[in-house]
Amino acid sequence: xxxxxxxxxxxxxxxxxxxxxxxxxxxxxxxxxxxxxxxxxxxxxxxxxxxxxxxxxxxxxxxxxxxxxxxxxxxxxxxxxxxxxxxxxxxxxxxxxxxxxxxxxxxxxxxxxxxxxxxxxxxxxxxxxxxxxxxxxxxxxxxxxxxxxxxxxxxxxxxxxxxxxxxxxxxxxxxxxxxxxxxxxxxxxxxxxxxxxxxxxxxxxxxxxxxxxxxxxxxxxxxxxxxxxxxxxxxxxxxxxxxxxxxxxxxxxxxxxxxxxxxxxxxxxxxxxxxxxxxxxxxxxxxxxxxxxxxxxxxxxxxxxxxxxxxxxxxxxxxxxxxxxxxxxxxxxxxxxxxxxxxxxxxxxxxxxxxxxxxxxxxxxxxxxxxxxxxxxxxxxxxxxxxxxxxxxxxxxxxxxxxxxxxxxxxxxxxxxxxxxxxxxxxxxxxxxxxxxxxxxxxxxxxxxxxxxxxxxxxxxxxxxxxxxxxxxxxxxxxxxxxxxxxxxxxxxxxxxxxxxxxxxxxxxxxxxxxxxxxxxxxxxxxxxxxxxxxxxxxxxxxxxxxxxxxxxxxxxxxxxxxxxxx
Amino acid sequence: xxxxxxxxxxxxxxxxxxxxxxxxxxxxxxxxxxxxxxxxxxxxxxxxxxxxxxxxxxxxxxxxxxxxxxxxxxxxxxxxxxxxxxxxx
Numbered sequence: 113x114x115x116x117x118x119x120x121x122x123x124x125x126x127x128x129x130x131x132x133x134x135x136x137x138x139x140x141x142x143x144x145x146x147x148x149x150x151x152x153x154x155x156x157x158x159x160x161x162x163x164x165x166x167x168x169x170x171x172x173x174x175x176x177x178x179x180x181x182x183x184x185x186x187x188x189x190x191x192x193x194x195x196x197x198x199x200x201x202x203x204x205x206x207x208x209x210x211x212x213x214x215x216x217x218x219x220x221x222x223x224x225x226x227x228x229x230x231x232x233x234x235x236x237x238x239x240x241x242x243x244x245x246x247x248x249x250x251x252x253x254x255x256x257x258x259x260x261x262x263x264x265x266x267x268x269x270x271x272x273x274x275x276x277x278x279x280x281x282x283x284x285x286x287x288x289x290x291x292x293x294x295x296x297x298x299x300x301x302x303x304x305x306x307x308x309x310x311x312x313x314x315x316x317x318x319x320x321x322x323x324x325x326x327x328x329x330x331x332x333x334x335x336x337x338x339x340x341x342x343x344x345x346x347x348x349x350x351x352x353x354x355x356x357x358x359x360x361x362x363x364x365x366x367x368x369x370x371x372x373x374x375x376x377x378x379x380x381x382x383x384x385x386x387x388x389x390x391x392x393x394x395x396x397x398x399x400x401x402x403x404x405x406x407x408x409x410x411x412x413x414x415x416x417x418x419x420x421x422x423x424x425x426x427x428x429x430x431x432x433x434x435x436x437x438x439x440x441x442x443x444x445x446x447x448x449x450x451x452x453x454x455x456x457x458x459x460x461x462x463x464x465x466x467x468x469x470x471x472x473x474x475x476x477x478x479x480x481x482x483x484x485x486x487x488x489x490x491x492x493x494x495x496x497x498x499x500x501x502x503x504x505x506x507x508x509x510x511x512x513x514x515x516x517x518x519x520x521x522x523x524x525x526x527x528x529x530x531x532x533x534x535x536x537x538x539x540x541x542x543x544x545x546x547x548x549x550x551x552x553x554x555x556x557x558x559x560x561x562x563x564x565x566x567x568x569x570x571x572x573x574x575x576x577x578x579x580x581x582x583x584x585x586x587x588x589x590x591x592x593x594x595x596x597x598x599x600x601x602x603x604x605x606x607x608x609x610x611x612x613x614x615x616x617x618x619x620x621x622x623x624x625x626x627x628x629x630x631x632x633x634x635x636x637x638x639x640x641x642x643x644x645x646x647x648x649x650x651x652x653x654x655x656x657x658x659x660x661x662x663x664x665x666x667x668x669x670x671x672x673x674x675x676x677x678x679x
Numbered sequence: 680x681x682x683x684x685x686x687x688x689x690x691x692x693x694x695x696x697x698x699x700x701x702x703x704x705x706x707x708x709x710x711x712x713x714x715x716x717x718x719x720x721x722x723x724x725x726x727x728x729x730x731x732x733x734x735x736x737x738x739x740x741x742x743x744x745x746x747x748x749x750x751x752x753x754x755x756x757x758x759x760x761x762x763x764x765x766x767x768x
Contacts, residue, residue, distance in 0.1 A: 189696065189699075192699065193695075193699050193732070196699060196702060196703070196732045197732055197733060200731050200732055200733045200734075201728060201730050201731050202727070202728050202731035202733055202734045203731070203733055228733040228734075228737065231733070231737040232733070232736060232737055235736070235737060235739035242736060246733075
């Protein structure tokens with residue numbers, strides 16, 4: 113992250129621009145210390161507690177009323193019920209009794225809420241949601257009593273930029289999308305709840321921007337959810353320009369329809385990365401032409417025993433039947449090391465990322481791989497779907513051969529291929545391009561191995577930049593090998609979700625792009641704004657650069673359509 | 680003292696919206712109103728303040744449970760009994 117006097121940059125995770133005053137989401141106040149006592153004036157203490165409960169009740173009532181006026185009946189009802197809890201006579205009686213015993217108003221209220229919290233929690237799962245409500249009301253009352261800002265999502269009459277450390281599902285349930293111009297969080301990444309929520313709501317969002325926490329409430333900011341830039345106290349001119357750009361982008365995105373293609377008609381299938389049946393709806397809603405990466409780990413990671421062929425078949429069929437005759441690329445189990453399985457003894461490896469993970473693990477447990485492949489064959493039986501299967505962590509022709517044999521032995525008749533995510537495989541992809549039906553480049557792991565930089569270590573994040581020229585060279589090597597052999601070569605890392613980079617990848621010879629579903633419309637729009645030869649020139653320009661930022665600039669200069677869509 | 684024992688027929692018992700409506704209705708009475716979930720095994724029923732949403736929720740009254748509503752305000756007792764039995768009167 114970079115900080116200048118007037119702007120800072122986080123990670124843009126939901127495209128678009130938003131401007132408005134900062135409203136910080138305050139953290140919950142700390143628990144009042146056990147045994148904390150009032151100053152001896154019980155009458156004043158009682159009045160303070162009653163007033164705080166009433167303040168919170170009135171605030172919740174007002175919010176309920178506003179929600180009702182906007183037709184948000186469900187939210188209005190939840191808020192009205194919370195207001196009743198704040199004004200509950202049994203609660204205030206209990207708090208009063210505790211103040212009578214000498215406890216401070218905050219401690220008395222805290223303990224009174226605790227009594228009812230226990231009561232509701234013991235009544236079982238039916239009331240679990242009410243327990244969370246009660247905690248939220250308690251925190252609000254204690255915030256009032258201790259002179260702190262109210263925790264939770266702020267309520268305001270003008271659209272504001274919500275700033276928070278991170279957002280949890282409970283925080284966001286009552287957010288009115290019309291009132292939030294943008295989200296900025298200190299923590300989180302592209303797959304954090306904030307990012308997913310923002311994309312679902314269509315609100316611009318920037319995550320991983322800790323400087324945002326230093327902004328006082330009310331500071332006007334301009335948030336660019338595409339570039340990740342947050343401008344503090346922007347000029348009117350800057351806001352207007354950004355809004356125009358945002359409108360142009362929105363228009364381009366909504367105007368982009370049909371199969372992914374360059375302006376001159378070269379088809380580039382745009383596919384979705386999914387982790388299970390739950391992601392299918394979003395993929396289809398964003399116009400995915402199929403699935404480019406179906407991660408199957410979820411079936412295995414929480415399981416106490418290996419899932420049976422029948423159990424796997426049922427889940428695969430649910431996904432495969434949703435995509436008609438479209439392509440669905442399934443990655444076989446990518447586990448081990450940092451994703452250990454309960455039912456397989458883990459080796460003691462000093463460098464797990466370099467250990468016996470993924471396909472390497474399956475070479476020790478061929479039965480498990482065979483079961484998965486047979487479950488996939490059975491799941492696709494009788495369906496029109498175009499099922500492709502691929503192995504993760506293939507290093508060379510020997511690994512590739514092992515997997516191709518396993519796929520054929522399991523009776524899979526569709527395409528079988530390998531992921532290119534180890535630099536050795538990218539460099540010598542030509543050695544086994546003929547032996548497989550397709551390549552799929554996983555840019556995240558490829559970067560980790562090419563730069564010897566652990567993906568999980570934030571301080572090394574500059575090496576996770578797919579614009580690094582070394583990455584472009586490795587991708588070019590694999591794509592060229594595939595093109596020469598007449599096979600296809602997709603990219604299924606998040607690199608494909610960067611619209612400019614997507615054009616460069618196509619220019620490098622990549623034949624399909626797979627990404628998280630919300631990124632699809634923007635990539636489709638930007639790709640449609642450029643010819644194939646412009647993509648090739650952008651790729652050549654980017655590879656002449658000597659740094660990631662240089663590659664980005666060179667490509668940008670060669671892609672005039674980016675400006676046309678307001679990027 | 681008016682008292683009625685009735686079987687709760689609302690789908691969600693006395694939770695969510697029915698609980699809120701019940702408590703709001705009880706609060707309209709100027710007299711004390713109590714609610715108990717009938718427990719045939721108990722020597723005395725656990726009567727709570729019917730104007731307290733938290734106490735009412737805490738009883739965890741489900742569809743099919745019998746409840747006892749009591750108050751000096753007979754009209755309120757009838758009104759509340761009608762709510763939990765979904766009588767239209």
